[in-house]
Amino acid sequence: MFQRELVCRAVSSTFALVMGAGLLNLSFALAEETEARQRLQEGGCNAQTKSPCRSSSVMSPRAGAVSVVFGRATDSFQVSQDGTRLQFPLDVFGEQVADFAFNLALLTVEARPPNFARSASIAAGCHSVIPDDMGSFLTTSAQGPEVNGRRGVDSHENSKPLWTVDAHGGRRVIAPVVCFAKATGDGRLVIAAYDDGTVRWHRTTDGRELLALFVNKENWRWAAWTPSGYYMTSPGGEDTIAWQVNRVGSRNADFFPASRLRERFSRPDIVQQVLIALDEGKAIEAANRAAKLSSDTTPVNSRLPPVISILSPSDGGSVRDREIAVDYELRSPSGLPVDTVEVLIDGRPSRGIKPLHSGVTGARIERQMVSLPNRDVELGLLARSGSLVSEVAKVKLRWQGSTALQADEGLKPKLYGVIVGVSSYNDKALQLKYAAKDAKDFAAALQLQKGGLYRDVELKVLADAEATLDAIRRSLTWLERSVTSRDVGIVFLAGHGLSDAKNQYYYLAVDSDRKQLEDTALDGVTLRQRTRRLASKVLVFLDTCYAGQALGPAARGATDINSLVNDLSSTENGVVTYASSTGREVSQEDASWGNGAFTKALIEGLGASGVEARADIRGKGVITTAALDLWVSERVKELTGGSQHPVMVRPVPDFPMFFVRN
Incomplete structure (x- = not known):
């Protein structure tokens, strides 16, 4: 058994990816799971290995996302009668609690959990079991209940395996390490907090995983997804999860944020159906029937977006000329033709350039000339294969050339x-x-x-x-x-x-x-x-x-x-x-405001005739995109008693957008 920390927490991104691998095969034996982790830690998988990570593609939390530390606060882990609402601690001692309302696609953060009915607990130290109609049950006991003289493997007191045990004492490991879990009041589901920072819904009849939820603790953005990768997310939450696609013959896998395959896999309707049908296949059929869509069974790795990376100039480098040479590496993992490579300046599309070569599967290095403004900029490149778009490759560049303005550049926008x-x-x-x-x-x-x-x-x-x-x-x-x-x-x-x-x-x-x-x-x-x-x-x-x-x-x-x-x-x-x-x-809109809550907050933030601009948080005389977001978010929650939560997603660097008049 591999080593665990005293407090059950998310570990390395390598670990998280293995947990993601389990999404496509939940029947790993404990030894097979441990072996797969060791192989990943030793350098990934290739065509020679037989580990579960050999499967072509899996969805998992993205490396670099800050996961929740569940800790010992089991009392803060609560689930509703039907499993569509849950609360879980965001820190070791449960001082902050996330409240996730599945049907509203809404996550809020509370100082302490609001009161609602608790379900049967199978948390740390408990030996509770949840019977099912098939004569088996789920358990998370540290040693496990004794069945026909057999017990579970030893585990740390605050992290334990989740398994099924049948009437004959046979067991199947569902998850080798969970922090705590609870059964829904209707007995249909067990919801478990994993030590990779995810929360997952399991069907009690056979332990099959139905859904996973990941919350990025840095910004509370979240994503929920099914074993096949269909997902729904908060605004800005798509890139908290990613597809890992293993490359045959290579020790390095490709990682594609969920947003890169949005057209196919962004299906909140399917995700919503899963907890109704308790079966992903039936949920897909029901959602497709309602939307009059056919199922897409194309393998994920047959329609992948291009991969692009900037080789030169380097991130943080200096430039002196308005026209610079940009060297980049371009690859089409699925062999699809690359139509264009586009330039982004400070996150906004600038112009498209035709790649020198298209339809290549191997990596190819190309060079293009790009025009820059005479200031510090963020330069980005993206590649397109039809409707498929690569992740943006970015470098920040410092301008050290002439700051003399051309004829029209001195004008205000x-x-x-x-x-x-x-x-x-x-x-x-x-x-x-x-x-x-x-x-x-x-x-x-x-x-x-x-x-x-x-x-x-x-x-x-x-x-x-x-x-x-x-x-x-x-x-x-x-x-x-x-x-x-x-x-x-x-x-x-x-x-x-x-x-x-x-x-x-x-x-x-x-x-x-x-x-x-x-x-x-x-x-x-x-x-x-x-x-x-x-x-x-x-x-x-x-x-x-x-x-x-x-x-x-x-x-x-x-x-x-x-x-x-x-x-x-x-x-x-x-x-x-x-x-x-x-x-x-x-x-919401209200006569006492004379506007909708959102617009009232906007106008107060920007200032009106004779009214001070409230969004100038730092008192510098300008309002940036981030400052306006901060003001509007807090003000709308205040106006509506916390029942409305505005959002802002900014894919470009923050910039001053409004002037504060005295």
């Missing part, structure tokens, strides 16, 4: 915006009170920025009857044609947002028909494509998760905003995205 709000819909059942006013008030706050950081502010404001789908599309075209690389472009949408059976997001224009969303509403794909094409820095504000009269109580918050935020703010798009709420929460 301009602020452009498309500001939309709909309260009075043609569909009378969708009426809101303050969405149109939100748009007008936010536009007024932006106009006050003229003469500060921006030499001018130009806005297209569409409220109520003006906000037709055609007018919104034409305004986005105007925005694309107007902005330059020096400017800042803003898109603000207030009103109703809905998702269809395929989890596609739609913003409802004043003339949208809920029965014909594809033809009458602004879809999330179009919004992402339009904002990505903007030459400027881009900020998107979404205040769209309202529940209307026609949606009914059961549909309140039914639109999951997380997937849209992740799509807009992915590294290849570079869009800073603010959303009024998280997961399936409902955005």
Whole structure:
């Protein structure tokens, strides 16, 4: 048995990857699991090894993500009757507790757990068992209960194996090391806290794993995924988990953040179905049937994105010339043609360059000339194979050349915006009170920025009857044609947002028909494509998760905003995205505020005529993207009594975006 620390905690990334390997094969014997770990620690796997890591691809927490330390605070580990809500400690002594509401796709952090019914416990030191209909049971006892004279292997007092034991005393190890576990009140599930920092749901009838949850302790972003890799995540949470794809004949595996395979595996609908069906295969069938989709059985390693890395210049290096040579290594693991290599400057797309060679499987070194501004920058490269996009390779460069400005570079940027709000819909059942006013008030706050950081502010404001789908599309075209690389472009949408059976997001224009969303509403794909094409820095504000009269109580918050935020703010798009709420929460508006909570916080943060800008946290006279996020998050929670949680995802370096007027 390998050594464990006194406190049950996540260990090295190598360990986490092996736990991930178990996702595709939960029947490892303890000796096989230990042998697999040793092989990974000795240098990974190759075509000669027979360890479980030889499987082509597995999902696991990404190396570098800071995992939770569960510690001894077993009383803080609580599960609801049906297993759709749980609480678990985020530190050794349980002083901070995460509250994960599965059905709302929402994680909050509490100083102490709120009261709700506790389930039967099989935590440290207990010898409780959970019978099932097949005459076997699960146990996490340090030694295990005696069955027909047999006991489990010895283990540390605060970490133990989870196994099934049948009526004849035969055992099967489900997890060699768990910190503690609990059974749901309905007896269907055991939820275990693993020592790799994950929480996992097991079916009690046979111990099969159904779901895994990982929370990054640095920023509370999370991801939940099935054994086959279908996932749902918080905004910004996609890159906390990754696919490990072993390379035949190589000791080094490839790692692809979940976002790289978003198109296929981002399926919150499947994840939500798993705890209903208690079977991943049935969950996939039910979700695909509802969405009218067919199952994709293509092996993961047959459609992988390209891999690109920058060889020169090095990270932190100095440059003196506006035109520099960039050497990079390019590889297509699946042998798919590489269409383009794109340049990103400070996270925003700059231009595409055709690779010198396409369709190669081996590594190839290429060189391209890239133009830089005369300032410190973050240079990024990404490669595309059709819809597949590589992870962005980045280096930070220090400018040590001339700082003399060219003729047009001394000008201040301009602020452009498309500001939309709909309260009075043609569909009378969708009426809101303050969405149109939100748009007008936010536009007024932006106009006050003229003469500060921006030499001018130009806005297209569409409220109520003006906000037709055609007018919104034409305004986005105007925005694309107007902005330059020096400017800042803003898109603000207030009103109703809905998702269809395929989890596609739609913003409802004043003339949208809920029965014909594809033809009458602004879809999330179009919004992402339009904002990505903007030459400027881009900020998107979404205040769209309202529940209307026609949606009914059961549909309140039914639109999951997380997937849209992740799509807009992915590294290849570079869009800073603010959303009024998280997961399936409902955005709130109130007469006492005169706005929606989100927009009220925005306006207070930026300042209005005669009103101090509250988001200038450091008192430096400017408001950065991060400072605005901090203010809005705390203020909205204050306004709504903690029932609404705004989010911001920023795939680009932080930058000043607003000026504070005295």
